[in-house]
Amino acid sequence: MSLQSIGPVLLVGAGKMGGAMLEGWIDRGLPAEQICVLEPNAAAELRATASGQGLRLNPEKPNAPPPKVVVLAVKPQVMDDVLQDVVRYVPEDAVVLSIAAGKTIANIAAHLPKGQPIIRTIPNTPAAIGRGITVCVANGVVSDEQREAAGELLSACGEVAWIEDEGLMDAVTAVSGSGPAYVFLLAESLADAGVAAGLSPELARRLALATVSGAGELLRASGLEPDVLRKNVTSPGGTTEAALKVLMAPGAIPDLMREGVAAATRRGKELAD
Structure with missing residues (x-):
């Protein structure tokens, strides 16, 4: 059709x-x-x-x-x-x-x-x-x-x-419907972290936005799974690995994301009642 x-x-x-x-x-x-x-x-x-x-x-x-x-x-x-x-x-x-x-x-x-x-x-x-x-x-x-x-x-x-x-549908809403806000928060938080590390707000914002949007485009264009791309960027003993040990620790981003999606799913069910 x-x-x-x-x-x-x-x-x-x-x-x-x-x-x-x-x-x-x-x-x-x-x-x-x-x-x-x-x-x-x-x-x-x-x-x-x-x-x-x-x-x-x-x-x-x-x-x-x-x-x-x-x-x-x-x-x-x-x-x-x-x-x-x-x-x-x-x-x-x-x-x-x-x-x-x-x-x-x-x-x-x-x-x-x-x-x-x-x-x-x-x-x-x-x-x-x-x-x-x-x-x-x-x-x-x-x-x-x-x-x-x-x-x-x-x-x-x-x-x-x-x-x-x-x-x-409540789980769908929690992942894809609300998901853009999670990505925008990542860009916002990355820029704030750059400022805390000594960068100017203007440069930190520019770096964060270009990095998040560019990584998303690479994820789409490459056809590779996110974990493969993550591992490709991560050199043993390097700077990325040092950051990921913090970001992937128990209670950090993976656990928080599951909790956030679960909270959004629950709220969706409440609003539908």
């Missing part, structure tokens, strides 16, 4: 994540005239796209032809209210794809006709630059074709993975 053959698509919410998805779809060839966007606070760029490329923005009546895919890209706290307004735009055979964190399939289904195909997803913030990863789980009535269409739309923002157990 090609992206060009998926439409019509209804996008509900065109903020940072929704806007990034929309930009990716159009860049990859989904015709703008096949897209309808519901966004009450439309940015000037979105209005320009609507007027210049034929994208339909905030139609007064449900769009025709009806959408095959409805993407819900609104904040979780407004999802219930939004669904009450949007349900009139949603055909019973359209697949509803949600990127709202913490909103379960059951939460979404409660506002839609019985038997509505629904896919719940967890993207992460690198999706804004096309380098994210989105994990998806579908209810039992989503067809193979609808899975494929959802995968094509989501791949505009990066990698896509599927799970069959919705109960794992």
